[in-house]
Amino acid sequence: xxxxxxxxxxxxxxxxxxxxxxxxxxxxxxxxxxxxxxxxxxxxxxxxxxxxxxxxxxxxxxxxxxxxxxxxxxxxxxxxxxxxxxxxxxxxxxxxxxxxxxxxxxxxxxxxxxxxxxxxxxxxxxxxxxxxxxxxxxxxxxxxxxxxxxxxxxxxxxxxxxxxxxxxxxxxxxxxxxxxxxxxxxxxxxxxxxxxxxxxxxxxxxxxxxxxxxxxxxxxxxxxxxxx
Numbered sequence: 001x002x003x004x005x006x007x008x009x010x011x012x013x014x015x016x017x018x019x020x021x022x023x024x025x026x027x028x029x030x031x032x033x034x035x036x037x038x039x040x041x042x043x044x045x046x047x048x049x050x051x052x053x054x055x056x057x058x059x060x061x062x063x064x065x066x067x068x069x070x071x072x073x074x075x076x077x078x079x080x081x082x083x084x085x086x087x088x089x090x091x092x093x094x095x096x097x098x099x100x101x102x103x104x105x106x107x108x109x110x111x112x113x114x115x116x117x118x119x120x121x122x123x124x125x126x127x128x129x130x131x132x133x134x135x136x137x138x139x140x141x142x143x144x145x146x147x148x149x150x151x152x153x154x155x156x157x158x159x160x161x162x163x164x165x166x167x168x169x170x171x172x173x174x175x176x177x178x179x180x181x182x183x184x185x186x187x188x189x190x191x192x193x194x195x196x197x198x199x200x201x202x203x204x205x206x207x208x209x210x211x212x213x214x215x216x217x218x219x220x221x222x223x224x225x226x227x228x
Contacts, residue, residue: 031056033067034182039074039096042067065094065206072096095161097176101151106132107143107194110151110178112159123173124186125162126205128198130225138228143194146224150185151178157185162205177207190214193224 036042046058046066058066074096099112102119107129110122130137132144151157159176161167168174178185187207189195191214199208219226 031058032182033058036067039067039072043074093161094163095159095167097159099157099159101153101155101157103153104144104148104151107140107147107189109173110147112157114159121171121173122159122176122178123169123171124189124195125165125175125177126198126207126211127186127190127195129189129195130228139194139225142224143189146189146192146194147185150180150183150188155180162207164203165200165205187211187214191217193218193221193226196225 031045033042036045042058043066046054046056049055051059051064074094097117098115099120099122100115102111102113104110105121108124108127110124111119112122113119129143129147130140132140158179159174160179161174161176165175184207186195187210190197190211197208197211197215199205205211218224
């Protein structure tokens, strides 16, 4: 009797083991960037779990690089170890930095204190907001108010460069995507009609497709500057 019970228990254990050895793509629950401590962890997970379909929607802009606002170590593209912000040893490096907001200058420009490091002026990548200096443009004040609301003094942010763009502009401002938690602030400003997509020197930035989709939404609903 004991032998039969033991055999039955063994059979149940083997059956359970079989059920839990499903393919990695289906065995893992829904994941997002907040589930990973670093960009490299997220990228390795993405590369090993059906990247062409992106079932966890980690690559919002479709450029093959996921969770770009996560802290380094960082890697890009098709796997291999991290190099603190590079492209697995090739191509321009993606720079990731943490910072604290000091003040908002206008809709697309923010002064921050880098962590660790000096103060810096950030020109938000891929967007342009109506002017408030040297002549006030329609919705300029509204765009500045929107950015101030999203990035009040003391807000902790993550800054990410784009390998297709320069690190700084001609005024010495650093060019970065700005993330507040999981929020891409640059894209949100476009989506709410506070900014338009800006491609410098005919060189599209990596997230341009997602930003243009956000702009189409704002234009369709006559939001912000699209109601001027």
